[in-house]
Amino acid sequence: MTDRLPRIGLMGIMQELYDDMIPGITDRQAGYARDVAAHLADVAEVVVAPPVRGRANAERAMRDFENADLDGVLVVMLTYGPSLRITRVFNEARLPVCLANIQPDPTVTPEWDMADMTYNQGIHGAQDTANAMVRAGLPFDVITEEWQTEAFRSRVSRWARAARAVTAWRQLRVGIFGYAMNGMGDARFDETALARALGPEIVTIAPGRLYRATQELSSSEVAELMAWEDQRFSIDPRLSKEEREDHARLQLSIERLLREHDCGAYSTHFDAIGEDGRFPRLPMAAASTLMSQGYGFAGEGDALAASIVYAGHQLAGDGHFTEMYAMDFPSDSILMSHMGEGNWKVARDDEPVRLIKRPLGIGNLDDPPTLLFRIQPGPATLASLVALGGERFRLVVSEGEVLDSQELPALEMPYGQFRPASGVRTCMDGWLRAGGTHHMVMNLGHVAADWQVFCEMVGIEFYQV
Structure with a gap:
């Protein structure tokens, strides 16, 4: 019964504000989400939702995850995203949730421009999102790591296996x-x-x-x-x-x-x-x-x-x-x-x-x-x-x-x-x-x-x- 890998959804959160400022940012960050999923392929089967940029996107993504009988949801900030747009999703979430506090590039360098700052600004989006989860009374795990590392993969593996156990246990x-x-x-x-x-x-x-x-x-x-x-x-x-x-x-x-x-x-x-x-x-x-x-x-x-x-x-x-x-x-x-x-x-x-x-x-x-x-x-x-x-x-x-x-x-x-x-x-x-x-x-x-x-x-x- 436990031979299969955990099946998790990846919900990447951003907002439309940056589309005019940085053309192509949504596609770029969607690719980043797919890269994260590929890095986790040996510890979990990851279903990546299209980038969530508003309440309707978030609710649709969560419904799709729940209807697909996934074990849990990994939330990744693709940029900053205002939490009020996703508050109802986490208030009603039925699947275990983990907030991955990660960013595309692990190092701040002198070569960074405003686009690089925007690509990597997930940390304050994570704070806003985590605050919404806490207010909703939602139990959730948090992982702060460099996403390209084995440490990140190991911690997600632990959470994903726990999510699989929780989801199965709730239906036992x-x-x-x-x-x-x-x-x-x-x-x-x-x-x-x-x-x-x-x-x-x-x-x-x-x-x-x-x-x-x-x-x-x-x-x-x-x-x-x-x-x-x-x-x-x-x-x-x-x-x-x-x-x-x-x-x-x-x-x-x-x-x-x-x-x-x-x-x-x-x-x-x-x-x-x-x-x-x-x-x-x-x-x-x-x-x-x-x-x-x-x-x-x-x-x-x-x-x-x-x-x-x-x-x-x-x-x-x-x-x-x-x-x-x-x-x-x-x-x-x-x-x-x-x-x-x-x-x-x-x-x-x-x-x-x-x-x-x-x-x-x-x-x-x-x-x-x-x-x-x-x-x-x-x-x-x-x-x-x-x-x-x-x-x-x-x-x-x-x-x-x-x-x-x-x-x-x-x-x-x-x-x-x-x-x-x-x-x-x-x-x-x-x-x-x-x-x-x-x-x-x-x-x-x-x-x-x-x-x-x-x-x-x-x-x-x-x-x-």
Whole structure:
């Protein structure tokens, strides 16, 4: 789901005042806008609007961007442009916005004449435009850079990926199969507040509908999935054909229902599946492979965590659902794992991902086939979405590294040891003070800055520990 580049619109702003003074300036600055787009071609697909020189131009450009299902709008001052002509556009903007404070030439030289001054005077247009955005209450990012540099391309890439995540997140539907775990307070929240403030919508799917879907599948669909698994994973010879078929039917049925309900994320709770009485085992391996395909996931009916795993996919790729299991003080790290669900796209590349037969007492069902792997060592980031009451939400984030640590042979679920950059003591003190939840998303790489841009655009408090 995140293989494509972000798709952004470039809105270049100027005014007619300069046309008589400098004939051809509009065409010249339109070419500058196209050059900026070309410079960004490897980090975003950029749609360039004709130069905006008045209110009608601005409104038409924004409508075109929104109708084209773009992820965000990059605003570039081609010259000075009075902000009152574009105030309504930003007051009603539905797409994430970034103001690129750039100019055609990076250096002021003695050779400059009035035309050069006019071509490069975007800075005070940016001030007028930014003032209009602030007055409109519009969250927006700002990038001041030399546009020809890698630094500019990198910063636009960060914003564009965050814009892609924000736009997708605002339209997200999270499917909950059954109900959420009783007593798990940090996953409780006001669903209407979430939809109002941030966008994600919760959809409840009855376990009975899931059961019927498993019965409607053809044997050829099941066989095709099992054949793919044979090619992709190391298969435990103790797994019976019946166990694998049950797992495959659950995975395919969950995926089918997610498509039918237009859900990009989901959660299952072991009690909701176990108490139903019709399912032989829990869908552990299903969660791992569906995450690898870009679906958000969380256990125990935790819609908040499922939604932020989905955002992690969109923002940085390969979101991995996990939780903190135990602290290891000698290595200054935290053992990360969960009951059996994890995105195998973050697995070590020097070890096979194993599909194993695995006893599990939780749910009081038969052994669930489970994908077992260790997490790839290297930089990583944790993020936890916290409901603070009403329409207030917070994202607690920690950067660090996954260690090339010891094997734990008795741990039959995905795992790794995460060493926070701030150290276990400081990290956990801050995490707990901030109300960080026990379910979270892990992304490989240091992406706290990406999460910060995401939070600023969507209206979430950002808290790094």
